[in-house]
Amino acid sequence: MSVKPNLSPKKNPMPSQPPEVRAHNFLEVATGYDEATAVDEALRCLHCKNMPCVSGCPVNVEIPAFIEKVKEGDFEGAYQIISRTSSLPAVCGRVCPQETQCEAKCVRGIKGEPVGIGHLERFVADWHNLHSDQPVERPAPNGHQVAVVGSGPAGLTCAGDLAKKGYAVTVFEALHTAGGVLVYGIPEFRLPKEIVRKEVENLSALGVDVQTNMVVGKTLTVDELFEMGFEAVFIGSGAGLPNFMGIPGESLKGVYSANEFLTRSNLMKAYEEHPVTPIRKGGRVAVVGGGNVAMDAARTALRLGAEKVYIVYRRSMEELPARREEVEHAEEEGIEFRLLNNPVEVLGYENPSDRRDPKNGCVTGLKCIRMELGEPDERGRRRPVPVPGSEFVLDVDTVVIAIGTSPNPLIKSTTEGLSVNPRGGIIVEEATGATTREGVFAGGDAVTGAATVISAMGAGKVAAKAIGEFLSK
Amino acid sequence: MYRIVSKTPLNPTVTRMEIEAPFVARKAKPGQFIILRVDENGERIPLTVAGCDREAGTVEIIFQVVGATTELLNRKQAGESIQDFVGPLGVPSKLDGLKNVCIVGGGVGCAIALPLARALHEAGAKVTSVIGFRSKDLLILEDDFRAVSDRLFVMTDDGSYGEKGNVCVPLNDLFAQGETFDEIIAIGPLIMMKFVVEAARPTGIPCTVSMNPIMIDGTGMCGGCRLTLHRDGKPVTKFACVDGPDFNGYEVDFDEAMSRGTMYREFEQEARERVCNLYRTQG
Numbered sequence: 016m017s018v019k020p021n022l023s024p025k026k027n028p029m030p031s032q033p034p035e036v037r038a039h040n041f042l043e044v045a046t047g048y049d050e051a052t053a054v055d056e057a058l059r060c061l062h063c064k065n066m067p068c069v070s071g072c073p074v075n076v077e078i079p080a081f082i083e084k085v086k087e088g089d090f091e092g093a094y095q096i097i098s099r100t101s102s103l104p105a106v107c108g109r110v111c112p113q114e115t116q117c118e119a120k121c122v123r124g125i126k127g128e129p130v131g132i133g134h135l136e137r138f139v140a141d142w143h144n145l146h147s148d149q150p151v152e153r154p155a156p157n158g159h160q161v162a163v164v165g166s167g168p169a170g171l172t173c174a175g176d177l178a179k180k181g182y183a184v185t186v187f188e189a190l191h192t193a194g195g196v197l198v199y200g201i202p203e204f205r206l207p208k209e210i211v212r213k214e215v216e217n218l219s220a221l222g223v224d225v226q227t228n229m230v231v232g233k234t235l236t237v238d239e240l241f242e243m244g245f246e247a248v249f250i251g252s253g254a255g256l257p258n259f260m261g262i263p264g265e266s267l268k269g270v271y272s273a274n275e276f277l278t279r280s281n282l283m284k285a286y287e288e289h290p291v292t293p294i295r296k297g298g299r300v301a302v303v304g305g306g307n308v309a310m311d312a313a314r315t316a317l318r319l320g321a322e323k324v325y326i327v328y329r330r331s332m333e334e335l336p337a338r339r340e341e342v343e344h345a346e347e348e349g350i351e352f353r354l355l356n357n358p359v360e361v362l363g364y365e366n367p368s369d370r371r372d373p374k375n376g377c378v379t380g381l382k383c384i385r386m387e388l389g390e391p392d393e394r395g396r397r398r399p400v401p402v403p404g405s406e407f408v409l410d411v412d413t414v415v416i417a418i419g420t421s422p423n424p425l426i427k428s429t430t431e432g433l434s435v436n437p438r439g440g441i442i443v444e445e446a447t448g449a450t451t452r453e454g455v456f457a458g459g460d461a462v463t464g465a466a467t468v469i470s471a472m473g474a475g476k477v478a479a480k481a482i483g484e485f486l487s488k
Numbered sequence: 489m490y491r492i493v494s495k496t497p498l499n500p501t502v503t504r505m506e507i508e509a510p511f512v513a514r515k516a517k518p519g520q521f522i523i524l525r526v527d528e529n530g531e532r533i534p535l536t537v538a539g540c541d542r543e544a545g546t547v548e549i550i551f552q553v554v555g556a557t558t559e560l561l562n563r564k565q566a567g568e569s570i571q572d573f574v575g576p577l578g579v580p581s582k583l584d585g586l587k588n589v590c591i592v593g594g595g596v597g598c599a600i601a602l603p604l605a606r607a608l609h610e611a612g613a614k615v616t617s618v619i620g621f622r623s624k625d626l627l628i629l630e631d632d633f634r635a636v637s638d639r640l641f642v643m644t645d646d647g648s649y650g651e652k653g654n655v656c657v658p659l660n661d662l663f664a665q666g667e668t669f670d671e672i673i674a675i676g677p678l679i680m681m682k683f684v685v686e687a688a689r690p691t692g693i694p695c696t697v698s699m700n701p702i703m704i705d706g707t708g709m710c711g712g713c714r715l716t717l718h719r720d721g722k723p724v725t726k727f728a729c730v731d732g733p734d735f736n737g738y739e740v741d742f743d744e745a746m747s748r749g750t751m752y753r754e755f756e757q758e759a760r761e762r763v764c765n766l767y768r769t770q771g
Contacts, residue, residue: 189707191525191532191572199709228574230707234511257711259725266716266725266744268751275710283704284529289762291531291556292704293755373754376747423708425730 021058024127029134034347038317041203041286044344045109048131050088053138057085059123059130067120068132073473074172076100076107078117078132085135094143097136102175102218103168103472105144105210106197108137111469112338144213151220157181159486162245164231164426167195168468169251169459171218172475173482178221180483185245187229192282195253196460197468199282200274200308202315208281232425237433237455247454247482250441251475254460255423259416260303264361269295269378273304273312273417280315295413299323301381303358304417305335308465310342312415313350324350325409329357329386329399353409355386357401361414380408420465430455440464448478449485456482489569490524493546498628502552502596503562504538510545512537512575518603519581519698519734522547523706525572526560533557534703536600536733537576547573550599550628556759563767577706578733581673581696583607588614590662590669590693591637592655592684594676595621598629600698601675602636609636616669617641618658620680624649655680656687669693674737678749682742689738697737699728701745702752715748716741 030046031037037044048056060082068078077096084093097104113119113133121129159182163170166188174184192198194211219225229235231252240248257272259265271279276294279285283292300316302309305328313324326345328335331354335342346352362380366372385405388397422439432452434442441450441457448456458474460466491508498504512522521536533555539548553562564570581604583589589608593601598619609615617637621627623646634640641658642650651657655676672695674684681697688695703713708730715732717724717739724739726732 189574190705191574199705228572229511230574230577233577233707234515234575253709256708256727256730259711259714261725266714266741266748268748272711275704275712278704278710283531291529291759293752293759373750376744376750423730425707 019058020061021055023059026059026128026131027052027056027134029131034344034349037204038348041318043207044204047141048134048138050090050142053085053090053135054088056131056135057082060086061122063122067122068117068130071117071120073116073469074100074476076117076136081139082130082132082135085139090139090142091147091149093139094147097139100476101472102172103214104136105140106168106206106214107469107472108133108135108140109206109210110201110467112467114339116469144210151217153220153222154179154181156183156222159183160185160245161247161249161482161486162187162240163249163251164237165189165195165251165253165459165461166193166215166225167197167251167253167459167471169461169471169475170195170249171215172472173249173251173458173479174223175218175221176476176479177482178218178223182483182486183222183224185224185226187231187235188225188227189230190282191227193225193227195251199278200311201468202277202281202311203286204314204318205311230425232429237426237430237452241454246486247456249448249475249478249482250426250450250455250457250461251459251471252423252426252461254420254465256421257416258419258421260358260418262358262360264363264378265416267361267363267378268376269412270361270414270416273302273308273415274420276312276415277308277315280319286315286319294319296320297322298413299411300413300415301325301327301358301409301411302415302417303327304419305330305337306417306419306465307337307341309417310337310345312417314345314348316413316415317348317350321413323411325353325411326350327353327356327358327381327383327409329355330396331355331388334396353383355388355399356383357386357399358383358414359406362408378412378414381411381414382406382408420460422461422464426461438464446477447481448474449481454485489571490573491569492564492566493544495564495566498550499626501626502550502599502628504548504550504599505561506541506546506548507570507573508545509547509573509575512547512573513540513542513545516540516547516576517580518583518607519600520576520578521700521706521733522549522573522575523577523703524549524561524570524574526557526564527571530560530571531557532572532704532706534577534700534706534729536698536700537603538599539603547575550596552596555756556763559760559763574706577729579731581698581734583611586613586670588668588670590616590618590659590672592659592672592674592676592680593617593619593633594655594674594680595626596628597676597680597698598633601673602629602632604673604675605633606636614638616662618643618655620644620655620676621649622646654683656683659684659687663687663691671696674698678742678746681737685737685740685742695737696734697740698733699735699740699745700733701728701748703729705729715745
């Protein structure tokens with residue numbers, strides 16, 4: 016069959032809720048391609064022989080092959096191809112930074128826009144979740160048991176890949192719901208929790224046993240996992256402890272870490288009308304930081320009813336690390352970027368004549384200083400330097416600090432023979448994820464510090480392969 | 489799900505429960521805490537472990553009904569189950585080598601102070617216990633404390649039982665008599681711990697306090713439980729869930745902790761009223 020390729024230089028745009036509407040609800044921003052649009056977009060793929068896109072994908076999804084199936088209208092077939100290499104297609108299609116990975120390598124991107132690989136992946140996964148009742152085939156058990164610590168993207172990928180090979184996998188999750196950062200960190204409007212639940216369900220159908228309320232390092236140690244009969248352990252425990260700036264006023268009422276703010280809203284559903292877990296709603300909010308987490312926090316604050324939300328970032332837009340798409344969404348929704356601004360103090364209310372005044376200790380403003388870009392630092396980014404005497408106060412009553420995290424010490428401190436780097440990340444052999452302790456593998460933010468969902472998935476995949484080799488020795 | 493094995497009211501607002509949680513029971517040590525959710529979509533609340541039976545696989549918690557979640561928990565009966573129960577979290581209290589200790593408990597804090605007194609008593613230490621309550625109706629665990637203490641001082645704010653006054657009254661008397669201890673361990677309301685620390689400060693006796701701030705995950709992730717220590721004149725941020733809950737009382741910024749503790753007071757009152765109304769309308 017010969018079908019005419021679609022030579023349009025532009026991607027089919029992702030249909031989205033209008034900014035003025037979505038800024039006030041927690042429904043997903045992007046609403047997804049329909050079947051006709053998906054086929055039309057698939058027709059833009061030129062099926063290059065050397066498949067540069069595949070090499071741009073950390074889990075090497077067979078992109079041209081699945082797109083071919085979309086062209087044919089065989090959406091389930093497309094899903095089967097993606098799921099050969101990716102355990103979480105509906106998640107990846109939404110949160111992967113395709114613009115720096117597969118799509119960055121797309122030949123169509125040289126003269127125009129690359130093929131909308133991410134949009135197509137999302138379409139295929141959603142189509143499968145909506146239409147397919149094809150029962151999952153459980154592979155025959157191979158008699159080996161593996162423990163996976165953490166049910167975030169690294170852990171779920173590792174568990175899925177091992178389960179597909181017949182390993183009996185148990186995932187230990189510290190929180191009450193599986194999904195890790197996919198449920199506590201990434202907001203509903205970017206990744207509906209129902210999708211995460213469905214992906215976890217797909218893994219359970221493969222035979223993966225997910226145990227919640229299990230804090231490895233506390234409830235159980237890595238040594239005890241081996242005593243229980245697990246032959247290998249994968250640690251995907253995530254990034255951990257939030258960093259603070261170390262400026263005065265960070266303990267005032269109304270100052271949150273992004274982890275706390277997002278966990279309250281996402282995991283604990285504080286955005287509901289009568290939530291059981293409280294969160295500050297409304298008011299004027301400053302989010303400090305320029306990463307994806309900062310964008311998520313700012314857009315969450317807006318949806319919680321804030322009248323004004325600022326992103327406060329000490330460098331310029333050029334250095335801002337968040338995905339372009341997230342920045343654009345945030346700007347469209349009315350979030351104001353205060354670039355080259357650095358906080359120096361959180362200001363609080365104090366009523367000297369009434370120590371019992373409930374407003375005492377509440378945030379009243381964020382004192383910042385203007386910055387200018389100086390010489391490049393060791394990573395080549397121009398270092399921001401304060402402009403003397405340029406302090407000013409941003410009128411806010413809530414401050415969310417989104418400047419990164421440090422690895423959690425719980426597992427390291429209870430596991431003999433596990434080495435960590437000076438920043439606290441677990442040291443692994445890059446090609447295998449093997450740690451300094453035999454039979455223990457690790458990947459994701461616990462190794463690298465805060466990074467992306469897909470890089471964690473890539474690490475989970477690498478480790479699953481290495482665990483397979485380790486156990487068949 | 490985690491089954492409630494037994495439920496005993498200790499006074500009109502304080503309840504003791506034993507919960508079946510074998511993984512927690514196997515490991516829990518005095519000073520550590522658990523986090524529970526009563527039902528699906530419930531709030532996560534931390535409670536310090538009051539004791540455990542490793543063989544039966546049960547963990548004892550003692551809680552005061554103060555908010556929506558404790559209200560819901562208190563409406564559960566023995567034989568019913570709660571949704572989530574995770575732990576043991578935090579660092580166990582350091583009791584090794586202590587020979588002569590003063591334990592100070594205030595209100596429901598006595599529930600957490602008791603296992604420490606018991607552990608020290610069983611290790612052969614001399615235990616002086618001072619327990620304080622607002623009034624006689626709120627008294628709990630007097631006999632349990634008497635059984636593990638060499639000396640026991642029972643105080644009530646209104647003098648309706650024991651001696652009248654707060655826990656600092658007997659402490660100051662003991663200090664005035666030149667009495668000394670290897671350590672003072674104070675567990676109770678923040679204001680009580682602050683005053684115990686101030687009373688002890690001139691003596692230089694090490695003074696440990698147990699902090700119980702607002703927290704969500706309990707594993708270090710959210711940072712909501714952070715508190716400030718003043719160490720060598722410099723402020724240091726610590727997380728109660730992973731660095732505590734025990735801290736050197738002389739370093740803790742109690743005023744800040746008290747202020748942070750009030751952050752959601754209004755919300756908490758409303759949430760509790762909603763729960764009570766719900767049960768009222770259901771008869």
